[in-house]
Structure formats: C-alpha cells, structure tokens
Amino acid sequence: MATGRNHRPATRSRGIPEATVARLPLYLRALTALSERSVPTVSSEELASAAGVNSAKLRKDFSYLGSYGTRGVGYDVEYLVYQISRELGLTQDWPVVIVGIGNLGAALANYGGFASRGFRVAALIDADPALAGRQVAGIEVRHVDELESIIDTNGVSIGVITTPGGAAQQVCDRLVAAGVTSILNFAPTVLSVPDGVDVRKVDLSIELQILAFHEQRKAAEALASEVSEPLAPDATPRGPGRDQGPDGDIPAVMPA
Structure with a gap:
C-alpha cells in the first residue's frame, strides 16, 4: 500500500x-x-x-x-x-504521529476512527521521560528525541500537535524540518509555518464561543418575540392608563 x-x-x-x-x-x-x-x-x-x-x-x-x-x-x-x-486521499495509508501524550493526546490515540478513514497512528511522542516506554492504545510512547528518526522511518507527512501552547511552535519547527508537510494543531496557539506546509487548527474554546453567540441571539429573539406578542382581547392594556377603571376613571381603591 x-x-x-x-x-x-x-x-x-x-x-x-x-x-x-x-x-x-x-x-x-x-x-x-x-x-x-x-x-x-x-x-x-x-x-x-x-x-x-x-x-x-x-x-x-x-x-x-x-x-x-x-x-x-x-x-x-x-x-x-x-x-x-x-x-x-483516503484510499492510501497515511501514517500519523501524535506529539504530546497528555489527556487529549491519549484520547486521540484511543480514537478508533483513524484506521477506518485511511490513517494509521505510527507513533506517540512526548517530552516527558517518565512516559517513554509506556503503552497507550497499544502503542509505545517514544521520547521526543526520537522524533526525526521516527518520521523518516515511517514516511510520516502528517503530524498532530497536542502539547501545551508554549511548546507547540518548537515541536512544529522540528516536524517541518523532518519532512512533515501537514499539521493538525490542538495547542492553544497560532503556528508559523513555511510555504508548502498546511496547518489545520482545532480550537474548542472558539467553537464554544460561537455556540455562546448563537445561544445569546436565540435568547434575544425569544425575548423580542414575547414583547411583540399582541394582547389577548380581555387582557389589561399596557402602558399609560393601565390603572384606570372600566370607564376610564381612577379606581376607588388604589394599591397600597
């Protein structure tokens, strides 16, 4: 293949x-x-x-x-x-490396949809020496010092970054220098890459903010709809004169 x-x-x-x-x-x-x-x-x-x-x-x-x-x-x-x-390009085999095996990286490693969609997790990479050698989703975590050799050996052209924001650009630079030409970035930062390298950013906070906008708009529309609803025939009029009696005079008993 x-x-x-x-x-x-x-x-x-x-x-x-x-x-x-x-x-x-x-x-x-x-x-x-x-x-x-x-x-x-x-x-x-x-x-x-x-x-x-x-x-x-x-x-x-x-x-x-x-x-x-x-x-x-x-x-x-x-x-x-x-x-x-x-x-x-999903009829091909696309080896992928995931760099940053924290909670998100581990969750992605365990995602079962990669293989059925033409992607193979070739390696899991992290800078923490304590994680090296551990198994995540049946794959051994490798130390970041091995990044370049892993990319070369597996012919990797797609990298996934799930590191903290402060480390993402350095990881990105190393991926690109090693030959990776497409990057999926989950880190909370904007990456700078040379021409010919594609970056797709996944930012959950932005998606939530967009949903918050739509929720606020729906609430405002619902409020506007309530305010503009016509009065029922027997409803008490709103605005000036709402405390008047049936003949337009002031009721004999006023509210305390």
Whole structure:
C-alpha cells in the first residue's frame, strides 16, 4: 500500500475550491452512514439534508469531481464513497504521529476512527521521560528525541500537535524540518509555518464561543418575540392608563 510521504491528494491539481474540499468529509460521513444501512442510491436533496448543505451547492461540489448523478435515480452511494475517498486521499495509508501524550493526546490515540478513514497512528511522542516506554492504545510512547528518526522511518507527512501552547511552535519547527508537510494543531496557539506546509487548527474554546453567540441571539429573539406578542382581547392594556377603571376613571381603591 502506498504511504503518505510519496503521494499527495489530487484536489489541488484538479482545481477543486478549498470550500468544496472542506465539505467533502461531510458528504463522506453522510454517505458512509447510508452505505452501512445498505442504501443503494440517494438524491441530491436527501444527501444535502444529511450533510447540512443546500442541494444546489452539493451538485456544484460534485461537478468538480465529475459526478452528476442520474436523473430520477440520484447518486450511487458506494461509488460516491469511493470517489470522495479517493479524492481526499483516503484510499492510501497515511501514517500519523501524535506529539504530546497528555489527556487529549491519549484520547486521540484511543480514537478508533483513524484506521477506518485511511490513517494509521505510527507513533506517540512526548517530552516527558517518565512516559517513554509506556503503552497507550497499544502503542509505545517514544521520547521526543526520537522524533526525526521516527518520521523518516515511517514516511510520516502528517503530524498532530497536542502539547501545551508554549511548546507547540518548537515541536512544529522540528516536524517541518523532518519532512512533515501537514499539521493538525490542538495547542492553544497560532503556528508559523513555511510555504508548502498546511496547518489545520482545532480550537474548542472558539467553537464554544460561537455556540455562546448563537445561544445569546436565540435568547434575544425569544425575548423580542414575547414583547411583540399582541394582547389577548380581555387582557389589561399596557402602558399609560393601565390603572384606570372600566370607564376610564381612577379606581376607588388604589394599591397600597
């Protein structure tokens, strides 16, 4: 099986927009779920709904892959799974190293979805000598001094950084110098990399802040809706005159 070092995904050479590339994993996840249920074909509307996009955007995205479906039938699920997997490079073997085996790094090492999606955790690396030699998810933790030799021996081109923020840039520099050209960064810092190196940052705090924004907006909309609701026919009027009697005069008994 080919390794990641010698093969790059075909997306850039075929001119597929980055926005489309970002949506391909969403389509693949939805298609994989359909495949597991033995669904043979799917319409663009059904697949778009499952992936959370509109059908026109989905059809445009698939046109870059040369897949247009069949009128009245839809798309062949198994073929699309293969086509998107191939376009993303998931039909190859991508050895990955995870640097920083704290709680998050260990959790990623135990994630069972890597192998089924074309990724193999080739090594777990940490700077703590006390962790060296320990087994995590059946893989021996190696000391960071071995980083360069591990990358060279396994042909690694993808690195995952789960170190504290202060150590991330140094780790990144060593990964790049050793030949890694794609980095998934979980550390709470922005990495500086040379041209030709791709970095994807996963920041859970940012995602939570975005969710907080939406929650605040929904609460504000709900409050505005309550304020603007019309009064029931027998409801007491609001605003000036709300304490007036039925004939418009002041009630004989005022509140204390």
